[in-house]
Amino acid sequence: xxxxxxxxxxxxxxxxxxxxxxxxxxxxxxxxxxxxxxxxxxxxxxxxxxxxxxxxxxxxxxxxxxxxxxxxxxxxxxxxxxxxxxxxxxxxxxxxxxxxxxxxxxxxxxxxxxxxxxxxxxxxxxxxxxxxxxxxxxxxxxxxxxxx
Amino acid sequence: xxxxxxxxxxxxxxxxxxxxxxxxxxxxxxxxxxxxxxxxxxxxxxxxxxxxxxxxxxxxxxxxxxxxxxxxxxxxxxxxxxxxxxxxxxxxxxxxxxxxxxxxxxxxxxxxxxxxxxxxxxxxxxxxxxxxxxxxxxxxxxxxxxxx
Numbered sequence: 001x002x003x004x005x006x007x008x009x010x011x012x013x014x015x016x017x018x019x020x021x022x023x024x025x026x027x028x029x030x031x032x033x034x035x036x037x038x039x040x041x042x043x044x045x046x047x048x049x050x051x052x053x054x055x056x057x058x059x060x061x062x063x064x065x066x067x068x069x070x071x072x073x074x075x076x077x078x079x080x081x082x083x084x085x086x087x088x089x090x091x092x093x094x095x096x097x098x099x100x101x102x103x104x105x106x107x108x109x110x111x112x113x114x115x116x117x118x119x120x121x122x123x124x125x126x127x128x129x130x131x132x133x134x135x136x137x138x139x140x141x142x143x144x145x146x147x148x
Numbered sequence: 149x150x151x152x153x154x155x156x157x158x159x160x161x162x163x164x165x166x167x168x169x170x171x172x173x174x175x176x177x178x179x180x181x182x183x184x185x186x187x188x189x190x191x192x193x194x195x196x197x198x199x200x201x202x203x204x205x206x207x208x209x210x211x212x213x214x215x216x217x218x219x220x221x222x223x224x225x226x227x228x229x230x231x232x233x234x235x236x237x238x239x240x241x242x243x244x245x246x247x248x249x250x251x252x253x254x255x256x257x258x259x260x261x262x263x264x265x266x267x268x269x270x271x272x273x274x275x276x277x278x279x280x281x282x283x284x285x286x287x288x289x290x291x292x293x294x295x296x
Contacts (some may be wrong), residue, residue, distance in 0.1 A: 018232055023169070023272060028283035059207050059221060069226065071219045073207060077230050078219065082245070084166055084275065088284045091167060093241070095261040097230070112277060118283055124171060124270075126239040127232060135176035135266055136236045 019077060019097035023120075024107055026090040028076070030115035035085040037062045041070055043113040048072045048079050051106035051121030076101055091112055095126070158165040164295045166275030167225060167245035171202075172255055174238040178263030185210045189218055191261045196227050197252035201244070224249055238262055243274070 033039040034038040041060045048055050053074035060070035066086060077095040084090070092110055094103050111119050153228035181187040189208045196203050208218035214234060220227040225243040232238070240258055242251050259267050 015273070018235065018237065021171070021239075021241075023274075025274060025276075027279050056209055057207050058216070059205050059219065061204055061221060063223065069204070069221055071207065071221060071226065071228075072216055073209060073219060075211065077217065077239075078228055080219075080228065080241075080243070082167070082225050082243070087166065087275065087280045089166065089275050089280055089281060091169075091225075091243075093169075093228075093243075095230070095239075095241075118279060122272075126171075126172075126173060127235065127237050131175050131266060132235045132237055147256070 006103055016129045017125035018129070018132075019095060019125075020103070021077075021096075021124045021126050022094040022103055022107060023122040023124060024092040024094060024110065025120040026092065026111060026114050026116035027088070027119065028086045028117040029090060030117065031113065034083060034088065034090075034114070035062075035066050035068065037068055040068050040081065040083065043110065044070055044079055044081055044112075045071050046110050047094070047106040048074055048110050051094070051096070051101045051103055053079075053106075077104070091118075156209065160240050164277045165273035166277070166280075167273075168251070169225075169244075169272045169274050170242040170251055170255060171270040171272060172240040172242060172258065173268040174240065174259060174264035175236070175267065176265040177236045177238060178265065182231060182236065182238075182262070183210075183214050183216065185216055188216050188229065188231065192227055192229055194253040194261075195242070195257050196222055198241060198257050199242070199244070199249045199251055200250055201227075201254075217236065227242050227254070238264075240266055 016110040053076050057073040062068050068083045070081050076097050082091045094106055201224050207223040210216050216231045218229050224245050228241040230239045242254055
């Protein structure tokens, strides 16, 4: 069951866009190392690698008494995670620009690693070209591409 | 005009939840320092401060030839930005847990600072309590709260 199925449909209708953001909710996670900072960081880094992303920076923090927040900055945007071990729940974002990354491989890895028995994945288009072309018909910069 | 108005309605129906994520798209930004790393970082830090968030870490990168990616990790989750100066577009996330933060103040500051002539703001509920209570009726941890 996908609670956000309708939102997914809305997002899909907005393509093409500069980037795509996958909003991943992992519920009822059975993994035993859910509150292990090093393990969670490793899972997220491997997810970025499986997506074929270029990692720029990795920042993870553990909170008291439990809970982890972490970001993997990639050239193509970022992966983010926030965990609530007491609820066996993790909120993950996989945000990428360009079409070359394998986000599905990253998301499959995350679901398997955390042992999620229920998940919700919503794809949201970011930077609708329809709006950009209407609002900024003339390009103020010479360079046609940028990171994001 | 809000391209994601319907998605917003879907998200609103999923409350209560552990967190809220505001997906903010700023189009046709008129600010002159759009590709100034120090300025963008300052704007994002001030947004976190206006939301009354507790800042844990700040990570910003400038890409070649243009474009900035940045994350402000807060105790209550994170703020993230990716910019496409050539399209005068910025993709921003304001992700918070708990009800005490003033996300609207943060988003208003961001829109004004970037001089966005069009914006889309979608609120997405993260960690639906309805699912959590059904999937994990017994709490494996003693501590009732965690960061995220």
